[in-house]
Amino acid sequence: MGRDFYKILGVSKDAKDDELKKAYRKLAMKWHPDKNPGDKQAAASEKFKEVSEAYDTLSDPQKRQIFDTYGEEGLQGMPPPGTEGAAGPGGMPGGFPGGVPAGGFPGMGVRFQSTPAGFSEDTARRIFEEFMGGDLGGMFGGGGLGGGARRVPSFQGSQGGRLGPELFGRRSSRGFQGMGDDMGEGPAPRPQKIEVQLSCTLEELFNGATKKLKVTRNVTDAAGKTSKVEETLEIKLKPGWKEGTKVTFEGKGDSRPGAPRQDLVFVIKQLPHARFSRHGDDLHCPVTLSLVQALHPDSLDVPTLDNRVLRVRPRDTVVLPGSQKVIPNEGMPKAREWGKRGSLVLKYAVKFPRKALDATEAAQLAALLEGKE
Secondary structure: OOOOHHHHHOOOOOOOHHHHHHHHHHHHHHHOHHHOOHHHHHHHHHHHHHHHHHHHHHOOHHHHHHHHHHOHHHHOOOOOOOOHHHOOOOOOOOOOOOOOOOOOOOOOOOOOOOOHHHOOHHHHHHHHHHHOOOOOOOOOOOOOOOOOOOOOOOEEOOOOOEEOHHHHHOEEOOEEOOOOHHHOOOOOOOOOEEEEEEEEOHHHHHHOEEEEEEEEEEEEOOOOOEEEEEEEEEEEEOOOOOOOOEEEEOOOOOOEOOEOOOEEEEEEEEOOOOOOEEEOOEEEEEEEEEHHHHHOOOOEEEEOOOOOEEEEOOOOOOOOOOOEEEEOOOOOEOOOOOOOEOOEEEEEEEEOOOOOOOHHHHHHHHHHHOOOO
């Protein structure tokens, strides 16, 4: 059974980005090997790599979704972050109970790491340095995270002072002093995220689908000349995705001088359906009965979203307007629970005759209804 990255960071499964960052900062500083010299260093290095791997997974929306659905096993076979094999041609199946493809989720700008052995010391170091604001110039030593104690180099600060091992002892409101202003440079600039609405039908979100989108971006070269580049992006919709789900393509937006290339973020927008309405993982379907059907319930055929027909008996007693029938496991697929689905909820309305009864008909109806209240 795989590890629980939420437990490793000490956060809940619905933790927001700020909570993940706060937990990672605290634990990374606690377990950094340079804070644990001597006999404690080897064990601290493993803890440091573990919390870095947990943060790297949970801070990435796509990797976090896969982890929530399949656990650590779902990330098996993925190359470490930043490697060439992290994104390539191919596609993502609608469901993958045995794990995900060995190349990750191609075309989505998503990078995955593999097993603990595949999560290298250099990767943990890079994650920590990026988190603290870019390349720290070897602040934490020139070798790997394991092994013997290493000398922490000193740096010339922006105010003329020297920054050395005492960095780990002086905190400021922003964390550890010297990580930003004292080193003469702020955090590395982050790519601007450009959000684009991606309209999807309810059937596409039910069955899964592949959508190909042609995008045109502006690319500025070193000489300041701007040209247009066209590219077709492929998005694999996973069954059960909800409105608001985001798919990020790293570096697929415009490039601007002095700034990282923009990220394109496609945000799922569900289109209205003629028959069904979605409520979480449940599908609601209105069913109109005649007054006779309501008074004398009989089986009726209800079409499903995947083109089947369910034979349903409303109930054994009179069907009241506004009542409903819940049919388990006939709703939307649950994206985070493989093989499970929500419910289909039939909401009954009763159609009354528009023409009033005459006296004779009313007397006959009263006689029929006598004793049935």
